[in-house]
Structures are given as structure tokens and as C-alpha cells.
Amino acid sequence: MSPSASTDTPAAPADRPRALRLAKLLLSEYFVLVLCVVYVAAIYPFVPEILTWQVASNILGDMMPLLVVAIGQTFVLIIAGIDLSITAIISMAAVVGASVMTGTNGYLSGSAVAVPAAILAMLAVGVAVGAINGLSVVRLNMPSFIVTLATRMFFAGLAIWYVTFHSTSSSIADLPASFTAFATGSVLGVPYTVALAFAIGVAAHVLLSRTQFGRWVYAVGANPAAARISGVPVGRTIMLTFLISGACASVAAMMYASRMQTGSPIAGENILLDVIGAVVIGGTSLFGGKGKIVWTVFGVLFLLLIDTSMKLLGSSLFMIYIIKGGVILLAATVDTFRHHLLVNR
Amino acid sequence: MALTRREFTVATLAGLAATSGMTLAVRAQGTKTIAVLFDGLYSEFWVAGIQIIREDLKKRGFEIMEAISDQDDNKQFEQVRAAIARKVDGIIIVQTDSNAVIPAIKAANDAKIPMVHFNRPPAKTDAFSVAIQADNQKIARDAVTYACEVAKQSGKKHKAAILIGDLGDPNAIQRRDGFEEAVAQFADTIEVVAKIPTEWNADTAFAGLTNALQANPDISFLFTSSDFLIPQIQQALKSADKWHKVGEDGHVIFTGFDGFPDAYALMKDGYMDACGVQNLFYETELAIQAILDLQEGKEVDRLLLDPGFAITQANMEEKAPEMWGYVLWKEKNPG
Numbered sequence: 001m002s003p004s005a006s007t008d009t010p011a012a013p014a015d016r017p018r019a020l021r022l023a024k025l026l027l028s029e030y031f032v033l034v035l036c037v038v039y040v041a042a043i044y045p046f047v048p049e050i051l052t053w054q055v056a057s058n059i060l061g062d063m064m065p066l067l068v069v070a071i072g073q074t075f076v077l078i079i080a081g082i083d084l085s086i087t088a089i090i091s092m093a094a095v096v097g098a099s100v101m102t103g104t105n106g107y108l109s110g111s112a113v114a115v116p117a118a119i120l121a122m123l124a125v126g127v128a129v130g131a132i133n134g135l136s137v138v139r140l141n142m143p144s145f146i147v148t149l150a151t152r153m154f155f156a157g158l159a160i161w162y163v164t165f166h167s168t169s170s171s172i173a174d175l176p177a178s179f180t181a182f183a184t185g186s187v188l189g190v191p192y193t194v195a196l197a198f199a200i201g202v203a204a205h206v207l208l209s210r211t212q213f214g215r216w217v218y219a220v221g222a223n224p225a226a227a228r229i230s231g232v233p234v235g236r237t238i239m240l241t242f243l244i245s246g247a248c249a250s251v252a253a254m255m256y257a258s259r260m261q262t263g264s265p266i267a268g269e270n271i272l273l274d275v276i277g278a279v280v281i282g283g284t285s286l287f288g289g290k291g292k293i294v295w296t297v298f299g300v301l302f303l304l305l306i307d308t309s310m311k312l313l314g315s316s317l318f319m320i321y322i323i324k325g326g327v328i329l330l331a332a333t334v335d336t337f338r339h340h341l342l343v344n345r
Numbered sequence: 346m347a348l349t350r351r352e353f354t355v356a357t358l359a360g361l362a363a364t365s366g367m368t369l370a371v372r373a374q375g376t377k378t379i380a381v382l383f384d385g386l387y388s389e390f391w392v393a394g395i396q397i398i399r400e401d402l403k404k405r406g407f408e409i410m411e412a413i414s415d416q417d418d419n420k421q422f423e424q425v426r427a428a429i430a431r432k433v434d435g436i437i438i439v440q441t442d443s444n445a446v447i448p449a450i451k452a453a454n455d456a457k458i459p460m461v462h463f464n465r466p467p468a469k470t471d472a473f474s475v476a477i478q479a480d481n482q483k484i485a486r487d488a489v490t491y492a493c494e495v496a497k498q499s500g501k502k503h504k505a506a507i508l509i510g511d512l513g514d515p516n517a518i519q520r521r522d523g524f525e526e527a528v529a530q531f532a533d534t535i536e537v538v539a540k541i542p543t544e545w546n547a548d549t550a551f552a553g554l555t556n557a558l559q560a561n562p563d564i565s566f567l568f569t570s571s572d573f574l575i576p577q578i579q580q581a582l583k584s585a586d587k588w589h590k591v592g593e594d595g596h597v598i599f600t601g602f603d604g605f606p607d608a609y610a611l612m613k614d615g616y617m618d619a620c621g622v623q624n625l626f627y628e629t630e631l632a633i634q635a636i637l638d639l640q641e642g643k644e645v646d647r648l649l650l651d652p653g654f655a656i657t658q659a660n661m662e663e664k665a666p667e668m669w670g671y672v673l674w675k676e677k678n679p680g
Contacts, residue, residue, distance in 0.1 A: 049430050058426045160544075170512055170544075173444035173468060183448075260418055262444040270417045311427035314410040317420075 032282055032298035039305055047312045050305075055312070059304050061183075064193040065255040066271060067300045070278045071204045072248025074296045075241040077279055078208075079221045080288025081137065081144035083242065086249040086275060088155035089129050090268030093253035095159050097122035098172035098263020101179060105166070115179045122257075123250045129155060130246020134239035144242075159265035172263040183258035193255050200251065204244075205293040217241060221288030277328035278303045285335055303327075378408040379636060380428035383463075384416050384441040387545070388573030390603050390625070391439070393669060394463065397629045398437060405633070407434075418445035425449040429456045435636035436460045443468040443515055450474045459639030461632045464623070466515055466648060475635045477628050479651040481516050484621035485523025485602055487655035489568055491619040492600040493531040496566055503598065505566035506539035506557050508550050508574055517545070520570040520602055520621075535566060543574065551577035558585040566598045572605035572620065572670075579616075590615040591658060604656070606674040612661055619657040625669040627651050 040050060049055050069086050076083045100107045101118035108114035129151055136147040166172055182192050208214040216237045219227035228234045249268075256267045282299025284291030303324065310320045379402055386392050395411070402409050410433055414421035418441055428436055429452060436453055438460060440446035446462075450472040453460040459475070466476035496503045507524050510517025521540075528535045539557035543550035550569075558564055558581060565587075569578055582588040582597060589596040592615070601608045604622030611617035628651045638645050656664045665671040 052430065055427075055430045058423070058430060062423050168512065168518075169443065169468075170514075171442050171444050173447075256419060259448065260422065260445040261448055262418070262442065264418060264442060264445055266416065266441075267419065270415065270420065308423075308427065311412065311424055312431055314412070314431075316411065317413045317415055 029283070029292065029295060030298070032295065032302050036298065036302050036305055039302070039309075043305075043309045047309050049312055050309055055308065059301075059308050060194060061191065061259075062308070063300055063304045064191075064197040065252040065259075065268070066274055066278065066304070067197050067297065068200055068248050068255065069252045069268075069271070069275050070296050070300050071200060071293060072245035073275050073279050074204070074282075074284055074291050074293060075208070075217060076144070076245045077221075077276075077284050077286060078217050078288060078291045079238055079241050080224075081238065081241065082148065082276070082286075083133065083144065083245045084148040084272060085129055085133060085151040085155065086245065086252075087268045087270075087272050088152040088159065089126050089246055089249035090253040090256060090271075091159040091265050092129070092155045092162070093122040093125040093250045094257040094263045094267040095162050095166070095172055095265050096125050096263075097253065098175060098257060099162070099166040101176055102166075102172050102263070103174040103176065104172075106174075115176055118179065119254060122253055123247060126246035126248070126250030126253070127243055128246070129249075130243040131239075133246070134242035137242065138235040138238050156265075156269070163263075163265050171265070173261065175257065175261055175263070180258050180261045183255065183261075193259075196251065196255075200248065201293055201297060208293060213237070213240065218289055221290070223289070273325070273328065274303060274307075277324065277331070280328060280335060281331040283335075286332060287335070376406060376408045377434040378410055378431065380410040380412070380425075380431075380433045380436045380438075382412050382414065382421060382424050382428070382436060383439045384414050384421060386413060388571070388603075389605050389607075389670075389673070390571075390573065390623075393673060394439075394625055394629065397625060398463070398632065401629055401633055414441070416441045418442050421446070422449050422452075425452055429453065429458060433458060434640060437463050437632055437636065439463050439465055440467065447472060459636055461635045461639075463632050464516070464628060473647070475639065475645050475647060475649065477631045477635065477649050477651065478516070479623040479628065479653045481519035481602075481621075481653075482523040482526070484623070484653040484655060485520040485568075485570075486527045487523075488600050488602065488619040488621035488657070489524050489527035490530070491655060491657045491659070492566065492568070492598050493527055493535055495618055496598050497531060497534045501565075502533075503535050503566040504538045504561055504564050505535050505568070506541060506554065506561070506564050507537065508541050508543050508554065508567075508569040508571075508578070510543060510570040511545045512542070514545070517570055523621075524568050524570075538564065543570070545571070547574060547577050550574045551581055554578060554581040555584065558582075558587070564597065568600045568602075570602055572601045572603040572608040575601065575605065575607045575611065588616070591618060604668045604670040606670040606677070609656075609665065609668060609670045609674045612656065612658065615658075619655055620668075621653060621655050622664075622668050622670075623653050624651050624667065 043050055073083055097118040100121050101114040103109055108117050133147050133151055136142045137144050163170060163172060185192050187195060208217060216232045219232050220234050220237045224234050257263050278299040279296050280286060281302055282295035284295055306324060307320060381398055383391060383395055399409060410428055410431060412424040414424060421440060436458055446467045447470045450460055450467060454472050462474060462476040464477060466478050505528060509521050512518060528537060538561045541553035541557055579588060587595055587597045599617045601617055601620040604620055608617060608620045612620060631649045635645050635649060654664060656668055
């Protein structure tokens, strides 16, 4: 053997723990969080504002609606489905809720119950669309991609049409101050939107990791046939994931409508790629059976860090799209390789 | 899997670092910065508008922070907050929705950063900002009145169609109102048979006009709320065998709005009878001056109007040099 061949020998025993630690870090579920920290350190010399309280607060505010929708999407992706209708649910829920509570010819204009009724109406929209999606997948055995694409188109169009009956402009404004305060107010220094998103995140985490329903979700995503034979109510599980996704999109609609002080039929129209991208970047598999809420939180945070830093740099929207698209594509490619490796093992 | 993850990390960071480097190269320090936030560059009007603003600001020694929101109100709000975090000295904004921009105005007010709306005013609000706007109603009324007079002189009755813009845009509403005021004075000559909503979308406009021409084949009077729809109008009229010059049989009396280079070319070639022109150069001057005045603490009115003008077949030679579309057309067609 030549002397140079010695470089191919395994790492010296002293190096092993270090290599092991690095491997552990790379495989850790906190990997994307580490990536966030590294990214902030890398971008800081170019955008020192990224570490100011104001920007951190902006990121937190921008993150919440996206996070809530992404949490719902995580459930659907774990069962190996996809929900493309979330943006249309946001639009539809925003205009329906606004039409109920607006001070200008709203159904309950000026009434004390206007805001609670509007919130219920928004939730009802999300749950109803989720039920249509779920029933179509479970009862009609249709692919979730086609079903949710169809409901997305239908409800996006319906939202615009709905506004024409409720406003002379393209959106519904004059929302009550008690509703718009949801986006600006706080409790004990914690913004309402953050508190609500945190509560939803914790509930979703507990549901997925500590309950029988959570185990069903993973089982259905990993192998629906095996899950059915094992007694898992596959249909009911799929149905519930679409209901959860719809409800989460409704909550995001509340956040957007209160933030923009307007019910707009194009609210959330452009966030679909961000939502699915954030979930996939976090590590949830597009092939189902694998995913965690905490991963989704990190994925959303990472995407928002890229987005915000690029905005601060004054990068064009097209550049931001290209970078985000590239990162999401990389994450999806990694997921595909991982899936093939597991299948071939 | 560890290696793949690492590749992912390295590729991500390398890509981001490269992009950061590129953008850093255009970011200078120590000068005043103006954020220029447009909702899209969907037509020559907006491309020319941002170009004129860019050149004017550079001439005055300002740095520019540009962003396009792609008609996403929430995204634009985030861009305003990023501009505020960058501590810009002023914001020139073109919003999509006049209601949804109000939180952004309030955020700018809180940060004491002057905000000027270029060409589109916000909805009524307590928050303070300055809007630059063409006197759309008057300009549209003047241009359509000329077209109505042409129609009356023909001695025939005319069926009219209007392509209406996005009703969330006050400009679209005012142009529609200007059209209606003009045709109302010629009720004995003009009957409006089609009001076509376009939502400022070329495909929607084409489909709407095609349907209207099929339902009313005798339409002979047309007003478009924006010249950016000219290619679609031309195609629809050609398909209906209605694309003829002034004076030819079957000519549709055609009025445009904005003053695009294409509109000037059609006026020159005799296909368009009149066009309401926004004075883009004047509006840009107003916007930048308003930012400067607000920075100096001077009082500025909430609404600054561009009176604009109507260019017609009768005054074309005299008015063309004031038309921004003519200036751009002349650059492309020297001599």
C-alpha cells in the first residue's frame, strides 16, 4: 500500500466524537433552527438591521399567519395529501367575515355580536371547504391535488364575485376597531396573533405527538392499506386533517383581514408556495408519514428570514422569488432522495 | 442522509451569500434613501413612471430602495415595514387596493416618514399621506366629449362600449364617471350597450370585449379606461372586422386613456380619435417635490392634481410634445 492510501483510513479515534457530534447536529430536528442562526450570522454584515428589535418584531408579525396555515398543511402532508385550496379559503373567509362586520352595510353592522359572528362565519367557511375537500378525497377517492386545485379555483372566483355584492370597490373595508385591534394589540406584551398562533401550535403538537389521532395520521401517511388492516379509521383521519387545514386557513384569514383592516378577495393569494415550501424545508415529507409541528415552525422562520433580509437589502421581488424557489426546490430534492433511500433499503 | 443535508446547507448559504454580495454592491451608505414601492410593472405607463422617478431621484443625489409587490397588499405592507426598518427618508408608493394601504400609511406616520401615493390615492382615512393623481374624470370627460362630437357630426346613432378598470382603483371609477358624464350630454346620439369590467386584466378585457361585440355587432363607439389594453382591443376589433381608420366605412370611434406610445401611434395612423393623457413628467415632479417639502416640514395638500389633457385628431400636432407616450415613441422612432 502506498503512503498516500493512509488518508483513506477511517478518522482517528480522537476525531470520532467530533464527527459523530457533527452528524448528530445535521440529523437533529433542530437542524433548520441552526441553519436560521447561521443564516442570520452570515447576513448580519450586509443587513445589520436584521438584529434590531423592530425587524425581529416584523418577522414575528409576518410569520404568524403563514405559520398557522403551514400547521394545517403539515397535517395534510403527513397523510401524503396536499391542500392547494388554503389560499382560496383565506380569500373567501376574509370577505365573508368582512361582509358580516363591516360598518358600511354589513349584515350585523354596529351590532355587539358583529365581530364574534364574523369570526364564526370565517371559521365556518374554512371548515366547509375542508369538508368538501375531505369528502371528495375519502368518498369519491379523488386525488387531493385535483380536488383542492378545483376548490381553490372555485372559491377564489367566488370570493371576487361575493365582493361585488357587498362593496363598490374591490375589497370590503370599514372593519370594527375591536377586530382590527387583533393585529395590533397585545396581552402582557405578547401580540394577540403570536399568542393565538402559539396556542394553535401547541395544540397541534400535542394532537400529533400525544394522541391516538396523531398516531393514526402518521400511520395513514406511511401506509394507508396497512393502517386500514390495523383498524385505523383511514377515511375519518383524512377527513379530519382537511378540516384542520381549512380551520387553520380561516384563522390566517382573520390575521390578514385584521392586519390589512380590509376583507380582500386576493388576501393570501400568493402564499401557497411559501406555505408548502416552509413545511417541506422544515423536514415534513411530501411522501407522507413524517413530519412535526416544530419542524414547520423552523421552516416558516427560515423562509421569513430569507424574505425579510432580502427586502431589507432592497432585492427585487423577482430575486426573492428565485432564491426562495431555489431553497424550496433543494429541500424537496433532499426529501425525494431520502424517500428513495428509505424505499430501497 | 447527513451528507445530503450538508449539501443542502452549503448550497443554500452559498446562494444567499452570492446574492447578498450582488445586492450589497448597489447599496451605498451615508446618503438619503427613498423607497419606491410599486405594485407591479404591468404596462408601459408604470415602467416609464418608475424609470422617470428613478432618474429624477438619482439626479438629486438620493439612494433608491425599490420593491415590487406583485399586487399583494400584505407583501406591500411588509415592504413598507422593511423600508421603515431601513430608516428611509421617504416612501413613494403605488398600492393595489385603496383600503388595504391604510395600515401602511399609519405605520409610516408612526415612524414620521413622509409617504406619497403615485397616481393612485388611498381611501379616506385619518392617517396622513399625500396623493398625486391625474384629474381622471375631467381628462376622460374631455377626451370622450370630443369623440361624442365626432359621433354627432356623423349624423348616425352609435352604440357604445366602455372597458372599465378595477373598481378597487379610484382612477378606474373616475374614468368611468368621466365617460358617463360625456355620453350623457349626447344621449340622442350615443347609447351605451356594454360596460365591460376588466379588473385591469388584459385577458379579461379581451374576452369581455369579444363577447360584447358578438352580442352587439353594431357597436361603433369605444372607450378604454387604459391604453394598456390597446393590443387586445385591436385584436378583438380586427376579428369583428371593425378595425378601420377615421373616415373609412366601419370605423369604430375609439378613445383611449393614459397616453401610451401605442396610443400616439394609433392617433398618428388614424385608428384612434382621441386620448386622455396623464402628464407623467409632471406627476413625477409633484411626487418628488412633495417628499422634499414634507421632509422640510412644509405643509402639503393631501391631494395634488395633474390636470392632464385630451389629445385629439384636431389638436394632435400642437399637443403631442406634451404627451409622454409621444416622447417615448419619438425615442424609438427617431427622424
